[in-house]
Amino acid sequence: MTDTVISTLSQTHRRPWFWAFVASTAAFGATLLLTEGRGGGELLSAALTFAAFSAIVGIGQMFVITLGPGNVDLSIPATMTLAGTLSLKFMGGDAALILPGLGVALAVGLGAGTANYLLIRFLRIPPIIATLSASFLYQSLAIWSNRGLRIKPPSILADFTTGATLGVPNVAIVGLLIAVIAWIILERSIYGRWLSAVGQNARAARLSGVPVQLMFAATFIGSAVLASLTGYLLASFSGGAALNMGTEYLLISIAVVVIGGCSIAGGYSNVPGIWGGALLMFLIVSMLNSYGLGAGVRLIMTGTIIIAIVAAAAGKESSA
Amino acid sequence: MHLRNKLMGAVALMAVCVPALAHADTSDKRIALSNNYAGNSWRQAMLESWEKVASQAVEDGVVAAADAFTTSENQATEQAAQIQNMILQGYDAIVVNAASPTALNGAIAEACSAGIIVVSFDGIVTEPCAWRIAVDFKEMGRQQVEYLASRLPDGGNLLEIRGLAGVFVDDEIHAGIQAGVEEFDQFEIVGSVHGDWAQDVAQKAVAGVLPSLPEIVGVVTQGGDGYGAAQAIEAAGRDMPIIVMGNRQDEMQWWADARDADGYETLSLSIAPGVATLAFWVAQQVLDGAEVPKDLTVPFLTVTQDTLDEALASTPEGSVANVEYSLEDAKAVIAEAKQ
Numbered sequence: 001m002t003d004t005v006i007s008t009l010s011q012t013h014r015r016p017w018f019w020a021f022v023a024s025t026a027a028f029g030a031t032l033l034l035t036e037g038r039g040g041g042e043l044l045s046a047a048l049t050f051a052a053f054s055a056i057v058g059i060g061q062m063f064v065i066t067l068g069p070g071n072v073d074l075s076i077p078a079t080m081t082l083a084g085t086l087s088l089k090f091m092g093g094d095a096a097l098i099l100p101g102l103g104v105a106l107a108v109g110l111g112a113g114t115a116n117y118l119l120i121r122f123l124r125i126p127p128i129i130a131t132l133s134a135s136f137l138y139q140s141l142a143i144w145s146n147r148g149l150r151i152k153p154p155s156i157l158a159d160f161t162t163g164a165t166l167g168v169p170n171v172a173i174v175g176l177l178i179a180v181i182a183w184i185i186l187e188r189s190i191y192g193r194w195l196s197a198v199g200q201n202a203r204a205a206r207l208s209g210v211p212v213q214l215m216f217a218a219t220f221i222g223s224a225v226l227a228s229l230t231g232y233l234l235a236s237f238s239g240g241a242a243l244n245m246g247t248e249y250l251l252i253s254i255a256v257v258v259i260g261g262c263s264i265a266g267g268y269s270n271v272p273g274i275w276g277g278a279l280l281m282f283l284i285v286s287m288l289n290s291y292g293l294g295a296g297v298r299l300i301m302t303g304t305i306i307i308a309i310v311a312a313a314a315g316k317e318s319s320a
Numbered sequence: 321m322h323l324r325n326k327l328m329g330a331v332a333l334m335a336v337c338v339p340a341l342a343h344a345d346t347s348d349k350r351i352a353l354s355n356n357y358a359g360n361s362w363r364q365a366m367l368e369s370w371e372k373v374a375s376q377a378v379e380d381g382v383v384a385a386a387d388a389f390t391t392s393e394n395q396a397t398e399q400a401a402q403i404q405n406m407i408l409q410g411y412d413a414i415v416v417n418a419a420s421p422t423a424l425n426g427a428i429a430e431a432c433s434a435g436i437i438v439v440s441f442d443g444i445v446t447e448p449c450a451w452r453i454a455v456d457f458k459e460m461g462r463q464q465v466e467y468l469a470s471r472l473p474d475g476g477n478l479l480e481i482r483g484l485a486g487v488f489v490d491d492e493i494h495a496g497i498q499a500g501v502e503e504f505d506q507f508e509i510v511g512s513v514h515g516d517w518a519q520d521v522a523q524k525a526v527a528g529v530l531p532s533l534p535e536i537v538g539v540v541t542q543g544g545d546g547y548g549a550a551q552a553i554e555a556a557g558r559d560m561p562i563i564v565m566g567n568r569q570d571e572m573q574w575w576a577d578a579r580d581a582d583g584y585e586t587l588s589l590s591i592a593p594g595v596a597t598l599a600f601w602v603a604q605q606v607l608d609g610a611e612v613p614k615d616l617t618v619p620f621l622t623v624t625q626d627t628l629d630e631a632l633a634s635t636p637e638g639s640v641a642n643v644e645y646s647l648e649d650a651k652a653v654i655a656e657a658k659q
Contacts, residue, residue: 031532039531042556046527136392139359147364150570150638162555238520239551239570240638243359245520286528289513295485 016261016268019312020276023305027283031290043286045169051278052175053237056230057249058256058274059182060223064127065257067219068199068266075116075131076227076253077246078138083108083228084235084245085142088151095154102232109228112138113221120220121213127220143243150240161237171233175275178226183271195219199267252281259306261313280309346607349412350385351600354403356419356443357394360517361568362544362640366417366442366593369644373597383604396423403427406436413437413603417596418445421488437606441599441618442591443488451606453599453616453653455591457489460620461496461540464564465504467587468538471562475506476537479529479561481515481522481549483542490514493542500540510534515545519570523548530556539563543590546571550578566590567623567641572632579628588623588631594644601650613657 012018028047032040057076064073083105091101112134119130152158163170186192197205198215206212230249235241258264259280260273284305288298353370357363367388374386389406391398396419404427406414414431418424418440425447428438432449441453468478480497483490501507511533515522522545530552539549543566550563550571560578565571565588578584595618606612621641623631631641 035532043528043531046531046552046556050524050527143358143364146638147368149361149364149636152570162551234520238523239547240519242361242518242520243364244516244518247359247518248516248521282524282528285525286532289511289525289529290532292512295482295514299485 015270015272016313017270017273017276018261019309020259020261020273020280023309024276024279024283027280027287031283031287034290041167043283045164045167047279047282047286048172049169049237050282051275052169052171053230053234054249054252054256054278054281055175055275056178056226056233057253058260058278059178059271060226061253062257062260062262062269062271062274063182063186063195063219064223065254065262065264066195066199066266066269067216068202071127071266072254073116073131073220073223073227074128074250075112075135075138075224077248077250078135078142079109079112079224079227080231080234080246080249081241081243082112082138082142082145082231084231084241085146085243087232088153088235088241089146091151091154091157093152093154095156098154098157101154101157102229105228105232106225108231109225110221112228113224114217116224117217117220120216131220139243142241146241150242152240153236157236158239161233171237174233179271179275182274186269186271191215191218196267196269199263199269201267252278255281255306259309280305345609346383346604347381349383349604349607350387350410351383351413351415351603351607352406352409352411353386353388353596353600354399354406354414354416354418355388355390356396356399356417358390359394360544361638362593365640365642366596369594369642370596370600373594373644374600377600377604383607386600391419394419396420400424400427403431407431407434411436413439413607415596415599415603416440416443416445416450418443421446437603439599439603439606441595448614451602451612451614451616453595453602453618455595455618455620457492458496458499460589461493461498462500462503463496463589464540464587465497465500465507467564468507468540468562469504471585472537473506475504475508477510477534478507479526479533479536479539479549480509480512481526481539481541481545482512483514483545484516485514490542497540507538509540510536515542515548517542517544519545519548519551519568521545521548523552526552527555530558535559536561541566544568546588547574550574560584562586564588565623567592567621567631569632569635569637569639569641572623572628572635572641576628576632579625585625587625588628588641589620590640591618592621592643593640594642598645598650598653601645601647602654604647605650605654610654611658612654616653616657618653 064071087101087105090104091097116131116134119125120127194210256274256277259277262269370388377383399419424445428447428450431438438450440450444452444454511529513525513529526549538561541564546563546565547570567588567590635641
């Protein structure tokens with residue numbers, strides 16, 4: 001056991017997620033350089049809070065991408081919006097309905113994930129097309145159900161999502177708990193083994209008795225449920241569900257998977273990298289904003305940094 | 321008795337309808353709304369305003385039809401195809417909120433050459449054959465700084481929250497704010513983030529940039545981002561600067577709460593989503609044969625400390641302050657443009 005710990009530590013720099021954390025730390029340091037050390041705690045707390053939302057949807061997306069080439073869940077933003085809209089409308093600001101409201105959100109995720117899977121399985125639509133077209137359906141349902149009106153969350157729930165325990169933002173604690181569970185599932189459960197097997201070679205996995213269809217169903221449902229949980233938390237955090245609340249999480253959910261060192265072709269994933277990528281996505285934008293760079297430069301720099309990290313991680317992997 | 325009531329009702333209805341029919345030559349005309357996006361509360365309020373005013377106009381016999389169509393993706397190619405379908409369906413006028421000022425010009429020129437009246441508003445088009453109902457976005461930006469100068473004669477540091485990068489409206493408001501800062505040079509913009517006109521995006525961007533900023537006395541915005549900024553500043557435990565709001569209900573509610581708590585004062589301004597109904601009446605006027613200049617300007621809707629309660633009371637929870645325009649309003653705007 002001690003040997004494993006030592007070898008784990010000495011191998012740290014070879015881990016695919018290593019560079020995402022290096023870059024996050026660098027971006028954090030560069031921002032503090034500008035402020036001469038002021039506001040470090042403030043920035044860290046904001047980074048943990050907003051990275052948590054990206055990390056939760058990112059973990060769902062990671063499981064889907066691990067299934068192999070062509071598997072990606074494009075319905076995440078619409079599922080978030082629908083879950084946020086329906087659960088906040090259901091609660092209507094009543095503190096007694098916080099848990100049932102969470103139930104409504106998770107039920108939306110369960111429904112959306114099941115619908116996604118059925119489209120893929122029975123209509124034989126490729127996952128990209130299936131989840132994209134389903135997302136129009138979910139988005140329309142969200143529009144139709146509440147016409148874009150923002151209903152305030154119950155104040156206890158709003159206080160919880162914007163609050164902190166022992167200095168750590170509550171949503172970050174939720175995000176970290178989910179990451180730990182996801183790590184156990186991916187690295188220590190039979191599901192995780194099967195998932196990697198399917199992603200590496202679906203045919204070989206099927207022939208060796210892995211229930212491939214069950215894996216697909218569970219993974220797409222899992223991704224949608226995590227998206228709906230994020231929608232519930234984000235809507236409570238920002239004072240109500242908006243129709244465009246999920247928009248930016250489509251690219252982020254995929255970006256954190258790639259930056260975190262997971263293989264975009266599937267089969268090889270890791271959970272720590274998702275958090276590394278999520279922190280980086282927030283800290284890069286904060287750093288570039290703090291340095292007062294224009295939107296164009298900001299986008300170019302973000303793209304360049306992401307490419308550099310992915311290249312660095314890939315280089316390490318092949319030399320390892 | 322029952323039958324007599326019905327007959328009386330019919331007579332009354334005709335009495336109401338006939339004068340309208342007698343005046344308008346547009347009773348057989350069909351107007352379509354081509355809308356590129358429906359995914360936020362402003363656009364939802366816009367579609368509701370259209371529905372309300374246009375369906376009333378159809379009922380009154382002013383026009384034969386006034387249908388609204390929205391594309392699913394906010395894309396110019398899709399909207400161009402939608403406009404081509406409207407040409408084939410034989411609409412007499414198309415009212416358009418365009419995804420791009422230039423990319424729809426081909427489809428719009430086709431519509432014009434088919435004899436269709438095209439009126440663009442909010443997202444206007446550059447094609448010369450179309451009418452344009454534009455908002456003076458530059459002035460909207462400039463007035464924010466002017467207001468701040470009236471409140472803070474000594475000036476100070478400002479945080480600017482911009483809209484969606486690369487969109488015409490964002491550039492215009494930004495240019496207006498810059499002009500304002502040049503005019504009132506006691507102000508300096510020390511930070512600028514993109515809030516994409518969405519509270520949660522603005523909240524995230526402001527939370528990220530705040531730690532590196534000095535003390536801020538004012539926040540200039542583009543609408544739909546003021547509440548998110550307030551939340552981020554509150555969470556960071558900073559003194560609340562004067563945040564110029566953008567007429568969203570959550571912004572005005574926050575403002576009213578802060579006013580009741582400690583006398584917070586600010587200004588709120590944006591365009592009313594009801595501008596769609598102004599475009600509707602302008603199209604009707606053009607169809608009616610009225611002489612209408614190609615470029616019209618719509619005033620923006622300003623909410624002040626004095627009108628806050630009134631505006632808040634008339635705005636549905638989670639929506640945006642709105643006015644619907646009447647035929648008379650449209651005539652007034654047209655008359656003003658002729659001068």
